[in-house]
Amino acid sequence: AQSVAQPEDQVNVAEGNPLTVKCTYSVSGNPYLFWYVQYPNRGLQFLLKYITGDNLVKGSYGFEAEFNKSxxxxxxxxxxxxxxxxxxxxxxVTSHLYGGSQGNLIFGKGTKLSVKP
Amino acid sequence: DVKVTQSSRYLVKRTGEKVFLECVQDMDHENMFWYRQDPGLGLRLIYFSYDVKMKEKGDIPEGYSVSREKKERFSLILESASTNQTSMYLCASSYLGLAGGLVTGELFFGEGSRLTVL
Incomplete structure (x- = not known):
């Protein structure tokens, strides 16, 4: 079965410092990975995705993510x-991109990022 | 820009009432989804639809039904609302697959409907 784990419920960072929000996954087959952001009382917005190619993916608002298969x-x-x-x-995460129920995204539980001035 | 519009941002209903949550997307996406979001549980898929008049159960369909009579509209129905259905409901749409040679896959979400059942 497919699954996603976000091991930290909350991450606290000082403004100007680097930040990392962790994600690990489990799928059978090739993984297709996504990050979304949700601001208070809003829907989710797409940030970036890894489908294939370069392991370092750049997305919106200066975010990037690194795919590590091992x-x-x-x-x-x-x-x-x-x-x-x-x-x-x-x-x-999903292991199928071409429609049908197998293509549904499996979401992690979310990580709250708090950046203090 | 893709727009997914949910008809109500905030609703308050009483136990036993029938509740309709409407979602409309303007990008001709085949795929539409209803999720509920609860603190500590993340997003859980209720129902989804890959075509008009087509629907499939997600992970937590009990107590819900859906309707997709037109491609752009996907409705979530709570036949008899209960207090444990108090939640944030998120609608999403996507072209989950090849589109003009590009692999897509991302979901586009509405702003959410926060339902309180008293």
Whole structure:
């Protein structure tokens, strides 16, 4: 069965410091990985995805993520955190991109990122 | 930009009432989804649809039904609301597959509907 783990419920970072939000996954077959962000009382917004190719993926708002197949991880990173990055972050995975029920994304439970001035 | 619109941001209903949550997307996506979001549980899939008049159960379909009469509209129905259905409901749409040679896969979410059942 597919699964996603976000081991930290909350991550606290000082503004200007680098941030990492962790994600590990378990799928049979090739993983297709996604990060979403949710600001308070809003829907989720797509940040970035890994489908194939370069293991380092760059996305919106200066975020990037590194796919590590041997460690089955897809950690979200940003070199310098902003207070406005404070939000809830979700990692998601699927092993099928071509429709049907097998293509549904499996979401982690979310990690709350708090960036203090 | 893709827009997914949920008809109500906040609803308060009483136990036993029938509740309709409406979702409309404007990008001609085949796929539409209803999730509920609860603290500590993340997003859980209730129902999804890959085509008009087509529906499939997700992980937690009990107590819910859906309707997809038109491609752009996907409705979630609570036949008899209960207090344990108090939650944030999120609608999403996607073209989950090849689109003009590009692999897509990302979901586009609405702003959410926060339902309180008293």
């Amino acid at each position: 460690q089955t991880s897809f950690h979200l990173k940003k070199p310098s955190a902003l207070v406005s990055d404070s939000a809830l972050y979700f990692c998601a």
